[in-house]
Amino acid sequence: MSGSAATPDPELTRAVRAWIAIDPDATTRSELEGLLARGDAATLHERFDSPLTFGTAGLRGVVGGGPGAMNRLVVRRTAAGVADWVLGKPDGAGRGIVVGRDARHGSAAFARDTVEVASAAGVRVLELDQPLPTPLTAFAVRHFGAAAGVVVTASHNPARDNGYKVYDEDGSQVIPPADHEIEDAAVRLADAPHASAVLPGDVEVVVASDLIAAYESAIDVGGGALGLRIVYTPLHGVGGAVVPALLARHGVDVTVVPEQAAPDPDFPTVAFPNPEEPGALDLAIALGSRVAADLVLANDPDADRLCVAVPFDGSWRTLSGDELGAILGEECCCATAGDGRVVATTIVSSAMLARIAASHGVDFTTTLTGFKWLGRVGSSRHERLVFAYEEALGYAVSEAVADKDGISAALLVCEVAAERAAAGSSLLDALDDLSVAHGVHLTRQLSFRREGARGRAEIEAVVDRLVASPPATLGGLEVTSVEDLARGVDGLAPTEGVRLRTGDRARVVVRPSGTEPKLKAYVEVVTPPVSRHELAGARERAGAVLDAVCEDVAARCDPSR
Numbered sequence: 001m002s003g004s005a006a007t008p009d010p011e012l013t014r015a016v017r018a019w020i021a022i023d024p025d026a027t028t029r030s031e032l033e034g035l036l037a038r039g040d041a042a043t044l045h046e047r048f049d050s051p052l053t054f055g056t057a058g059l060r061g062v063v064g065g066g067p068g069a070m071n072r073l074v075v076r077r078t079a080a081g082v083a084d085w086v087l088g089k090p091d092g093a094g095r096g097i098v099v100g101r102d103a104r105h106g107s108a109a110f111a112r113d114t115v116e117v118a119s120a121a122g123v124r125v126l127e128l129d130q131p132l133p134t135p136l137t138a139f140a141v142r143h144f145g146a147a148a149g150v151v152v153t154a155s156h157n158p159a160r161d162n163g164y165k166v167y168d169e170d171g172s173q174v175i176p177p178a179d180h181e182i183e184d185a186a187v188r189l190a191d192a193p194h195a196s197a198v199l200p201g202d203v204e205v206v207v208a209s210d211l212i213a214a215y216e217s218a219i220d221v222g223g224g225a226l227g228l229r230i231v232y233t234p235l236h237g238v239g240g241a242v243v244p245a246l247l248a249r250h251g252v253d254v255t256v257v258p259e260q261a262a263p264d265p266d267f268p269t270v271a272f273p274n275p276e277e278p279g280a281l282d283l284a285i286a287l288g289s290r291v292a293a294d295l296v297l298a299n300d301p302d303a304d305r306l307c308v309a310v311p312f313d314g315s316w317r318t319l320s321g322d323e324l325g326a327i328l329g330e331e332c333c334c335a336t337a338g339d340g341r342v343v344a345t346t347i348v349s350s351a352m353l354a355r356i357a358a359s360h361g362v363d364f365t366t367t368l369t370g371f372k373w374l375g376r377v378g379s380s381r382h383e384r385l386v387f388a389y390e391e392a393l394g395y396a397v398s399e400a401v402a403d404k405d406g407i408s409a410a411l412l413v414c415e416v417a418a419e420r421a422a423a424g425s426s427l428l429d430a431l432d433d434l435s436v437a438h439g440v441h442l443t444r445q446l447s448f449r450r451e452g453a454r455g456r457a458e459i460e461a462v463v464d465r466l467v468a469s470p471p472a473t474l475g476g477l478e479v480t481s482v483e484d485l486a487r488g489v490d491g492l493a494p495t496e497g498v499r500l501r502t503g504d505r506a507r508v509v510v511r512p513s514g515t516e517p518k519l520k521a522y523v524e525v526v527t528p529p530v531s532r533h534e535l536a537g538a539r540e541r542a543g544a545v546l547d548a549v550c551e552d553v554a555a556r557c558d559p560s561r
Contacts, residue, residue, distance in 0.1 A: 008041040015048050019065065025072040025109075028065035035065075046452055054179040055514050060154055060163035063106050070106065070154075070162040072113050078164055079114040079150070081186030083121035085178065086147045089169065095147040096124030098167075098206070100137030102153040102238050102302045103263035106162045107131065110152040119201020130208045131238045131263060133303035134165070135405035139215050140206065142171040142402070156274035156300035157516060159267050172402040173372035176493075212242055216249075218400035219408040226251045226418040230295045231288040232410075233257040235273045235280065236264040237301025242407055252414050255291055257284050267301070275300055275307030276321075276393060276445075285309055285316045295417055295427075299406045305393040306406035308413055310427050319427070322350035322443045322524075325389035327430050328397055328409065329353045331416050332387035333360040341386045344377040346370070347485075347492070347499070348509045348522040349391040355438040362386070368495050370514060375402040391443065391522065432535060439529045442542045444550055446521040447513070448558050459512050459519040462557055466498045466510055471556060475548030477502035485511065506549050510557055521553045 008016070016032055023029045035044050047066030052059045052074060059078060063070045086092040097118050101111040111127070119125045126144055128137065134151050141149035149167035157163070166174045166182065174182070230247065232254050234240040240261050244254045259269050260283060267273040270280050275298040288296040288309070296309040296316065309318045319327075329343055333356060342363040345353045357364035363383060367373035371394055378385040388396040394404030397412045413427075420426050435441070450458050470482040483489045485497035497511030509522045525546045530538045 007039045008036065008044050012041065012044055012048060016044055016066070019048075019067070019073070023065060023071070023073050024076070025065075028069075028071045028073075032065040050453060054166075054174075054183055058163060058165040058174075058179075060157065060161060062160050063162050070110070070164070072106075072109055075110045075113045075152075075164060076117050077186045077190050078182070079117035080121065080189040080192055081182040081184070082114070082148060082150060082166055083118040083123045084185035084189060085182045086118075086123050087121065088181075089147045092147040093123050095145055095169070096126055096202075098126045098128070098137055098140045098144060098146045098149040100128040100134070100140070100149070100151040101131055102134065102151070103131040103265055104152075104154055104162050104301070105159070105265045107152045107265075110162065110164065111150075114150050114152070115203055116201070119203050122201070124202045124204070126204050126206050128206050128208065128211065131241070132208055132211070133238050133242055133299075133407060135304055135401050135403060135407055136211055136215055136242070138167055138171045138403040138405070139218065139401050140211055141167050141169065142400070143211075143214055143218070144206075151302075153302040155302050155304060156272070156276075158272055159265060167403070170376075170402055172375035173370070175372050175376065208241070215242075215400070215407075216246060219398040219405075219411070220400070226414050228294045228414055228418050228421070229253040229255075229291065230297055230414065231255050231257065231284050231291065231293045232296075233260045233281070233284040233298045234263075234303065235270060235275065235298060235301055236260050236262070236267045237273065237299060237303060238263055239299035239301075239303035239406065243297075243299065243303065243410055246407065246411060247414060250411065250414065255287065255293070257287055259283055263301075273301045275305065281307065281309060281318065288316065294421065295413070297410050297413065299410070300393070303406045304404045306395060306409045306413070307393050308427070312428065317428070319431075320443060321389065321391040321393045322352065322441065323431055324393075324413070325349065325391065325395065326352045326356060326434050326441070327416060327427060328395055328412060329356050329387050329389065330430070330434060331412065332397060333357060333362050336384075336386045338384070340378075340383045342378050342383040343386060344374050344388040346374065346390045347490070348511070348520075349389065350441045350443050350524055351507070351526060352434065352438055352441040353389070356434065359437065366490060366492075368492050369511070371396070371404045374404075391445065432532070435530070435535060435539075436532050437529060440527040440535070440538045440542045441524060442526075442539070442546045443522070443524045444546055446523070446550060446554055446557065448519045449517060450519065451517050455517050456512075459517075460496075462519055463496060463498055463510060463512070466500070466556065470498075470500060471552065474500065474502055474506060474508060474552045475545055475550075477505055477545070477549070485509075502549075506545065508549065508553055510553070519557060521550075521557050523550055523553060525549065 051067035154163040395409040
């Protein structure tokens, strides 16, 4: 980021010099020295005025020097906080911490720092021996009976970012108060010896092939010889270490996009390594056309998300997270049995899953955004979470992993597609069946990226404005309710954002992203159930309403307009 040429003020300069003096990494020390030499006060204020704090179950930010970025000193201090938190658990030291990582810039060093700090603090560490998908770390926590887990990843963020996600002993992402306890301990122990020194400790190496075999045995999805031809891309991430071989063992003919097959932290073929972003699937879809594939599957770089594209009218159609969530939710309701089943999604996802669950006599619940909430559904009640999803391409289809898992979801998608193909049908036909039964549910996400402290202020101002002065109409529909999510709704904890409804026709949720510098708006338009011959017309009418609502939302939410 380029910044002001003004000389940093003396107080900021002292803070930067003090950080440089204890930073264990020559690269980030040099970067900060360069920012001082250039007088880049704006960037230095970004790095030092707003230290990273726990967002979605951990830290995420640009890799660089200072407390407001991802670097070895920030990681060491956070690791000290995690270790202290684990030591407070019954037999926490003996049960230990699982440490995994993806293949991003800095991931290897950050994972090694975590191993060293935790083991020096007296905590047993189980270290995964190579970069692996994030769901494998979540699985490993449960599999080994560990007290916690850490995975170094920034998931689908740009190449310049990295992150640090923490799991509790049940393999789900940490939530309050655990995250606050870790942060408080990290501050309290910031200058402790084990936060900066390398000391011997109890470290066990977990062999990737053994962990993958255990994971594949545990996930309860997938059939036999599925007989599909698919194109797969890990988007330069770590999914290629698991997914192609897993699908091949289930009879799937897998072609991997060669340009994106190997882990590459620079993500050279995509603007953003997020399968939701325009253009991210271009290479995979082009290859899918050449080999006449039945499906195109894409994971994000840490393989906790899944995107699916299907042949449609001589081209390809990418399924939205809500569409695939409905298809997989129906499958999980049909494929499971017994009392206490529950399915879940978030306040920004489609209402379709609630109707699917009701039709099968399965309990349904809604959570705040993020799998740190979804993964815990049923954990404190006599219920089994048999399916959960969020519209941002995250799905939990196996009870073996208490987090979103793009690997087991990929296998289940192939199973459903194979079953449909054998019956002369398709995934799009499955979606039609659900729309006939439960009504057309059209959703769309709008996002507006705003970087830095100024961007955060602009995002907050938009939300505040919508709460204080909401629109009377959206897309020609009367706004009938305005709910400030910061006050708590539906029995959920307060969170930033606002929800607008136009009766039962449309719903809009506007909120800041928890992982990226974005303001997001989630729009849904719903029709009553229709007959099959009325379906096309109902979709067309709902689409026109969706376009109109989105236009109004964009006009009010885009800080640049």
